[in-house]
Amino acid sequence: MQRKALSGLPLPPLKEITLCNNKRKVFYMRRLWNRKLLLHKAALPHLPLLLFMLFMFVTPLVLMLNDSFRNYNYARPSNLGAYVGVQNYSKVLHNSAFWQSVGRLVTFVMIALTAEMVLGIVLAHVLKDIKHSRPLLSILLIPTMAAPIVVGLLGRFVFNNSFGIVPSVIELVFGTRPMLLSVPILAYTVLATVEIWHWTPLLTLIFYSGLISLPQDPYDAAKVDGASFWQAFRYLTLPMLMPVIVAGIIIRGIDLFKIFDEILVMTGGGPGTATELLNFFIYKTAFRSWNVGHASAIGVIMVTIMLPVVYIFYNTIGGGREAR
Amino acid sequence: MNTNRRTRMRYLLSRIVVYGTVTMVVLGILLPLTWLFIDSFKHKIDRFAMPPKIFFTPTLDNYRFTFVEGKFLQNMSNSLIIALGSTAIALVLGVPSAYALSRRKSRLATIILFLTLSTRIVPELAVAVPLYKYFQILGLFGTHLGIILAHVLYNIAFVLLLMKDFFGQIPKELDEAALVDGCSPFRAFFRIAVPLAAPGLAATSIFCIIMSWDEFVYAFILSSESTKTLPVAIPTLITLFGAKWGQAIAVSVTTMVPVIILAFTVQRALVKGLTLGAVKG
Numbered sequence: 001m002q003r004k005a006l007s008g009l010p011l012p013p014l015k016e017i018t019l020c021n022n023k024r025k026v027f028y029m030r031r032l033w034n035r036k037l038l039l040h041k042a043a044l045p046h047l048p049l050l051l052f053m054l055f056m057f058v059t060p061l062v063l064m065l066n067d068s069f070r071n072y073n074y075a076r077p078s079n080l081g082a083y084v085g086v087q088n089y090s091k092v093l094h095n096s097a098f099w100q101s102v103g104r105l106v107t108f109v110m111i112a113l114t115a116e117m118v119l120g121i122v123l124a125h126v127l128k129d130i131k132h133s134r135p136l137l138s139i140l141l142i143p144t145m146a147a148p149i150v151v152g153l154l155g156r157f158v159f160n161n162s163f164g165i166v167p168s169v170i171e172l173v174f175g176t177r178p179m180l181l182s183v184p185i186l187a188y189t190v191l192a193t194v195e196i197w198h199w200t201p202l203l204t205l206i207f208y209s210g211l212i213s214l215p216q217d218p219y220d221a222a223k224v225d226g227a228s229f230w231q232a233f234r235y236l237t238l239p240m241l242m243p244v245i246v247a248g249i250i251i252r253g254i255d256l257f258k259i260f261d262e263i264l265v266m267t268g269g270g271p272g273t274a275t276e277l278l279n280f281f282i283y284k285t286a287f288r289s290w291n292v293g294h295a296s297a298i299g300v301i302m303v304t305i306m307l308p309v310v311y312i313f314y315n316t317i318g319g320g321r322e323a324r
Numbered sequence: 325m326n327t328n329r330r331t332r333m334r335y336l337l338s339r340i341v342v343y344g345t346v347t348m349v350v351l352g353i354l355l356p357l358t359w360l361f362i363d364s365f366k367h368k369i370d371r372f373a374m375p376p377k378i379f380f381t382p383t384l385d386n387y388r389f390t391f392v393e394g395k396f397l398q399n400m401s402n403s404l405i406i407a408l409g410s411t412a413i414a415l416v417l418g419v420p421s422a423y424a425l426s427r428r429k430s431r432l433a434t435i436i437l438f439l440t441l442s443t444r445i446v447p448e449l450a451v452a453v454p455l456y457k458y459f460q461i462l463g464l465f466g467t468h469l470g471i472i473l474a475h476v477l478y479n480i481a482f483v484l485l486l487m488k489d490f491f492g493q494i495p496k497e498l499d500e501a502a503l504v505d506g507c508s509p510f511r512a513f514f515r516i517a518v519p520l521a522a523p524g525l526a527a528t529s530i531f532c533i534i535m536s537w538d539e540f541v542y543a544f545i546l547s548s549e550s551t552k553t554l555p556v557a558i559p560t561l562i563t564l565f566g567a568k569w570g571q572a573i574a575v576s577v578t579t580m581v582p583v584i585i586l587a588f589t590v591q592r593a594l595v596k597g598l599t600l601g602a603v604k605g
Contacts (some may be wrong), residue, residue, distance in 0.1 A: 042428055045420035045513075046436050049480070052417050053439045056477045057451070064454035126345050129338075136346065138588060144598065145587040149536035149555040150576045154360055157569070163372050167361070195548055201353065205595050249530070251599050258447045262542045265559050279449050286453045287545070299450035310442045 061303065067296035071300055074290035089299035097273065098298065099280035101298050108188070109256045110278060112195050116252060117245070118195070120203030127208050137208070140201040148198070152262035155194035156181070184274030187267050194262060200254070203248050210235070210244035243316075256304075278302065331469035357580075364577045369571060386574040396557060396575060403537055403553040403579075405468055411532040417476065418483030419525070423517055424485070426491035427499075437484070444481040444600065448541040451477070456545055461597035466548025479532045482597050486531065489596065490524025491517060527593035533585050534594075554579045 055070045068089070092098050143151070159166050159180045171177040180186050214237070222232050238245075260279040263269060269276040269284065275307050276284070282302070286295030363371055367381040390396045423431050443451075455474065456465070464470035498520070499512040507515070517524070543553045552560075554575060561572040587594055 042424065042430060043432050045424040046432050049417045049421040049436060049440075049484075050432070052476070052480075053436075053443075056455075057439065057443055057474055060451055060454040060458050061446075063448070063458055067454065067457070075583065123345070123349060126342050126349075128344050129347060136350065138355060138591065139350055141587055141591060141594060142357065142584055145534065145538075145583050145594070146357070146580050147540065147555050147583070149540045149558050150539075150580050153558055153562070153572060153576050154356055157363075157573070158356055171504050197352070197356075202595070202598060206599060208594070231381060247599060254445050258449075261447060261555075265562060279447055282447075282453065286456075292453065292457065295453045299453050301448050303446050306442075306445050306447070310438070310445045314438055314441055 010111075026250050033297055064296045064299050064303075065293060068300045070293055072292035072296070073290065073294075084293070088293045089301075092294050093295045097276075098281060100273065104275070105257070105277040105279075108192060108259070109253060112192050112256055113249065113252055115192070115196050115229070116200050116203050117248065117319075119200045120207050122250065123200070123204040124207035124211050127204065128211050133208075137205060140205055142201075143198050144202045144205075146198070148261035151194060151198045152265035155190065155262065156228065156266045159190050159194075179266060183273050184271055187275050188324045189261065190192075191266060194266065195256070195259065196284060198262075206244060206248050207241070210241050216242050223293055246316060250309070251317065254306075254309065332403045360573055360576055361581075364570075364573045366570075371569065387578075390571045394571065396554070396571075398468045399552050399554050399557040399575075400578070402468070402547075402551050403555075404534070406471050406475060406540045406543070406553060407536040409468065409472040410479060410481055410536045411529050412473065414476045414479040414483045414532055415525070415529060418480050419487050419518070420513065422484050422487035423491050423513055425488045427496065436592040440481045440484045441600075443477055449545075450543055452545040455542075459546060464528075465546060466551055468551055471546050471553070473542050473549060474546055475536045475539055478539055478542060479599065482531060482535060483528055486528045486597050487521070487524065487601050488592060490521045490528070493524075494520045524593070525588045528588045528597075530586055530588070531593055534586055535597075537579070537583055 069083060069085060071084045072077055127136060158164050160177050161167060161181055167180055168178050178186060180190050218236050219232060222236060258279060259277060262284065263275055263277060263280050267275040269280050281296050282298050285298065286292050340445065364386050366380055367385065368385050371381040421436060425437065426445045459465040459470050494517060499516050502516050542556045544556045547556055558572055558575050559569045560596065561575065
């Protein structure tokens with residue numbers, strides 16, 4: 001590169017200038033990025049991941065926020081992409097189908113979560129009580145590893161009205177054949193049962209590993225003092241196991257909130273809209289009614305609801321305490 | 325004498341309850357899956373027979389219709405390409421970051437951890453709605469690359485948290501010693517940290533392959549006819565106009581069996597991964 005002074009005056013030596021400029025540049029960049037955020041050698045390993053997250057996670061979410069203020073109804077393509085303000089939100093929030101799906105989801109999460117936690121703790125105690133539990137732990141992993149879609153198909157197969165084994169057995173015992181997947185409340189129950197079957201083993205494993213890592217001394221002391229099993233459970237096991245229980249509630253709660261695959265293959269949201277939970281409602285709005293504007297608004301609402309969960313998750317089990 | 329007998333009775337009763345429960349749980353887990361497995365070898369007539377037939381002539385027809393005469397071999401290769409590709413990219417992106425997270429605290433690390441955790445918590449469908457549009461603009465819709473990228477997003481939290489844990493188990497003094505001896509940070513990472521964390525790396529990659537193989541939502545929304553994965557192919561067989569149960573069950577079994585076999589090789593990492601590192605398996 002030719003170094004010529006425009007005014008004809010001699011320039012100071014190259015090295016000094018660049019150094020000085022670089023320093024100034026770095027100084028400004030540092031102020032810009034607030035404490036050498038990206039311009040530090042230690043930031044290098046994070047950069048590819050950060051770029052990927054910007055490209056694949058932040059951008060779509062920003063786009064979704066943008067779409068939620070626009071008219072994107074592909075089924076009615078007039079005025080596509082026009083800015084409509086908060087109309088999508090107000091329409092969604094005044095839609096009774098939306099609130100019904102929210103209500104169903106909340107009920108579903110509470111029922112399934114309670115059942116899974118109670119069953120998980122009971123089974124973990126049972127597992128702790130037997131001698132050779134190693135092969136049992138492997139068996140418990142099997143449903144956990146089955147894809148949700150496969151479990152959904154299995155559920156549809158087992159509870160099928162015409163040839164499922166469960167209705168047949170009930171018919172054999174009670175004399176009447178229940179239409180398990182055609183009656184709203186029954187279909188809902190069957191869905192919850194399948195979900196509980198699928199994920200209780202994981203919770204059992206979590207609680208089991210929590211139980212066997214508890215210290216033994218308090219139990220010995222309680223035994224000497226004549227405490228019953230229930231007292232030991234209430235005043236020793238529960239408090240000591242609390243971190244694991246909280247972790248289990250958060251992890252399962254998040255996954256239950258996202259339930260979709262099983263519904264799609266088992267009931268398809270039906271009968272009617274009985275098993276249409278929030279995720280399925282988004283799917284229907286976006287990819288069956290092609291109303292992407294409304295779906296984006298629901299998505300934004302969902303993400304906003306989940307943000308506090310992210311914060312709780314980060315601070316309890318996500319390693320946030322170590323990172324700071 | 326009397327109390328002694330009573331305690332023995334009580335002990336015996338508790339044993340019966342405990343082993344009874346265990347037997348019921350094991351049967352409850354294994355029976356439906358075994359039944360599905362056996363059913364995949366049944367003729368149509370045997371499958372719908374009532375009461376269910378235990379003895380029947382096994383047949384490979386379901387698999388032949390599905391994979392030889394049907395187009396499901398393509399779904400399988402799609403699944404394989406997407407699982408391997410997404411795992412490779414997720415490892416390349418996640419492992420250096422996980423190493424840095426385990427060694428040094430910084431504000432950027434906090435941001436990365438927070439973003440990555442939120443990918444697990446934000447529902448996949450809420451991300452898939454804008455991705456559907458976004459990918460069509462970028463020309464990634466319905467391509468292998470698009471689904472691979474989506475699955476990287478799905479897997480990156482597992483990679484980051486699992487690998488952070490594995491790197492954390494390696495003593496810091498080892499790479500500090502290397503740095504003092506004049507090793508560059510890159511060399512310290514590739515020559516010391518990565519080889520020492522190799523078992524963890526293997527477990528993490530197997531875990532990611534399993535997760536990507538089982539993943540449904542992204543693959544379902546973002547795939548076209550020729551890039552459907554095995555899980556996405558299952559609902560196409562169960563339609564309003566009639567269900568091809570034999571083929572659906574055959575595809576399900578093919579989806580499930582390799583995963584279960586792989587899972588037994590990485591049991592400990594599995595529980596840790598599924599709970600995002602909250603529980604040391």
